[in-house]
Amino acid sequence: MELIGKICCGGAQEEQQSISRSKNKNWRVFSLKELQVATNNFSSKRKLGEGGFGSVFYGKLPDGSKIAVKKLKVWSVNNELAFSVEVETLGRAKHKNLLRLLGYCAEGQERLIVYDFMPNLCLVSHLHGKHSANSILDWKRRMHIVLGSAEGLEYLHHYAVPHIIHRDVKASNVLLDSNYEAKVSDFGFAKFMPDGVTHVTTRVKGTVGYLAPEYAMWGRVSESCDVYSFGILLLEIISGKKPIEKMGNGEKRTIVEWAVPLVYQGKLQALLDPKLQERINQDEVRRMIQIASLCAQSNPEKRPTMREVVLLLKGAPAHTLIAQKPKLEAVKYNEELLAADEEDDSY
């Protein structure tokens, strides 16, 4: 583990593995001075946003390239771990739908991570934030973002070695480049899954509203938890609704609780974001809702894998997947699915 080895620890075998990776590494170590210059000394005018780890600043390197610099708020053991995990994960993962790591800086207690700058910021700002009023996220663009996010997750689950579980899939962790290509970001909670390991039990991380029930309740984490979160994200992209809404009476309602009755009554139009002005093919809407329903099932055994999700999004008929995978036989691939899920929904 080259990066983590430098930052905190690393075994001989991992060191060996890192040698082949470092040949084609595309990140580097930055000095604090360089990043101060690039961000105009972390000027508040350059601030792009803030998350749990710290603030993110826009910057420009001497060669003109635009960067985003995530600066750790306060040093702590947990934050150091999140920093190492993020750098290690992104340093080894390369895919068109994952945010590209340019490098990091670790000087004294300063911890900074340098990424490609994403001019269209994060998906959440287009769905609910400051860009949502004049959002230009039409249906076609939304579907492109859905497919891109799914392909990024498919890479993490099926092609990265070892496999990676993201554990914090949500709209604010999907960034958008100048062409609105989705880039999955924020790997501070990521977990590596060695070959043959199906799940691990851990302390719960992630974001309320997106957490799979088995993970929220028992800390049981597997790739399937990301699939559940992806299902919530898909419902959010279709409807423009937040994963959890505060009702007038102070109670909270999840997006699944809101969507289930509408699906059951066949009111697909009511599920669509009112900001979507154009006429949208009802079959496509139905298919997207069905995929979201498959992903957001309470029972992790019944959820599809991200590879299957990508195939479904690309139009593969569900029955071809069912033929390949007996696990899906149990799933009713029709509009009653969400209604059935309502009965055993346990969170």
Ligand SMILES: Nc1ncnc2c1ncn2[C@@H]1O[C@H](COP(=O)(O)OP(=O)(O)OP(=O)(O)O)[C@@H](O)[C@H]1O
């Ligand atoms: N590479 C980037 N390019 C452009 N903007 C970015 C980039 N990375 C992050 N941002 C902006 O900074 C904000 C904060 O990002 P950050 O990943 O720190 O937190 P978050 O995902 O919003 O919250 P949390 O810590 O709960 O996951 C994002 O919402 C996004 O608007």
